[in-house]
Amino acid sequence: EIVMTQSPATLSVSPGERATLSCRASQTISTNLAWYQQKPGQAPRLLIYGISIRATDIPARFSGSGSGTEFTLTIDSLQSEDFALYSCQQYNKGPPWTFGQGTKVEFK
Amino acid sequence: EVQLVESGGGLVQPGRSLRLSCATSGFTFGDYAMHWVRQAPGKGLEWVSSINWNSANIDYADSVKGRFSISRDNAKSSLHLQMNSLRTEDTALYYCAKDFSGWPSESFYYFDFWGQGTLVTVSS
Numbered sequence: 642e643i644v645m646t647q648s649p650a651t652l653s654v655s656p657g658e659r660a661t662l663s664c665r666a667s668q669t670i671s672t673n674l675a676w677y678q679q680k681p682g683q684a685p686r687l688l689i690y691g692i693s694i695r696a697t698d699i700p701a702r703f704s705g706s707g708s709g710t711e712f713t714l715t716i717d718s719l720q721s722e723d724f725a726l727y728s729c730q731q732y733n734k735g736p737p738w739t740f741g742q743g744t745k746v747e748f749k
Numbered sequence: 750e751v752q753l754v755e756s757g758g759g760l761v762q763p764g765r766s767l768r769l770s771c772a773t774s775g776f777t778f779g780d781y782a783m784h785w786v787r788q789a790p791g792k793g794l795e796w797v798s799s800i801n802w803n804s805a806n807i808d809y810a811d812s813v814k815g816r817f818s819i820s821r822d823n824a825k826s827s828l829h830l831q832m833n834s835l836r837t838e839d840t841a842l843y844y845c846a847k848d849f850s851g852w853p854s855e856s857f858y859y860f861d862f863w864g865q866g867t868l869v870t871v872s873s
Contacts, residue, residue, distance in 0.1 A: 673859075675859040675860075677794075677860075682865065683865065684753070684844070684862075684863040684864055684865045684866070685794070685844065685846075685860075685863045686863070687849075687859070687860060687861045687862075690849065690859055696861060697861075728793060728794055730794070730859060732857060732858040732859045735796075735808075735858060736796065736799070736808040736809070736810065737796050737810050737811070738796040738799075738858045738859075739796065740793050740794040740795065740796070741793060742792070742793035743793050743794075
């Protein structure tokens with residue numbers, strides 16, 4: 642099983658600032674990495690797939706990068722609606738298809 | 750507009766059964782693999798089970814294998830999860846999710862649309 646580890650667990654950011662979230666895989670996962678956003682009471686939302694491809698209607702301030710086992714989600718100029726839980730997921734090898742434990746982006 | 754609406758959650762005693770359903774609309778359900786993903790309180794997302802478009806390919810997480818059964822009704826655009834021998838550790842919000850890729854492509858195993866979830870609580 643591929644283990645996904647996210648850091649930090651919580652990130653305190655002020656509106657307008659940049660947020661940088663990390664995700665590490667326990668083995669190489671090629672380009673098969675996705676990021677999701679979760680808000681309480683709402684359906685999770687696909688943000689990024691293929692490491693860096695934004696899903697439909699995702700604003701350009703969200704970007705993904707990385708390779709091999711180390712990946713990053715960057716949110717430029719954080720907006721109020723961006724405060725949420727963010728999870729990475731590998732779909733390179735499975736089952737199981739595994740997620741990180743999440744990074745909560747909170748208001749500083 | 751793609752919509753996925755889960756139902757069937759509730760409070761159940763350990764050892765009992767529960768059947769979750771996911772009603773879908775806004776896309777050609779029969780063309781897509783579908784998945785169940787859960788999230789225990791304070792924990793990360795956990796993939797539970799997948800079923801491909803024609804039910805020929807089904808997978809389960811080891812934690813639920815032999816106890817849970819996924820099925821689909823393409824005529825009714827619905828997905829189901831039969832959960833037997835429930836344990837306290839099955840307590841979670843259960844999400845129905847649509848695979849990114851549709852027929853004739855194979856499943857991609859990442860999820861472009863999700864429901865809001867249905868809460869399952871297993872407790873005596």
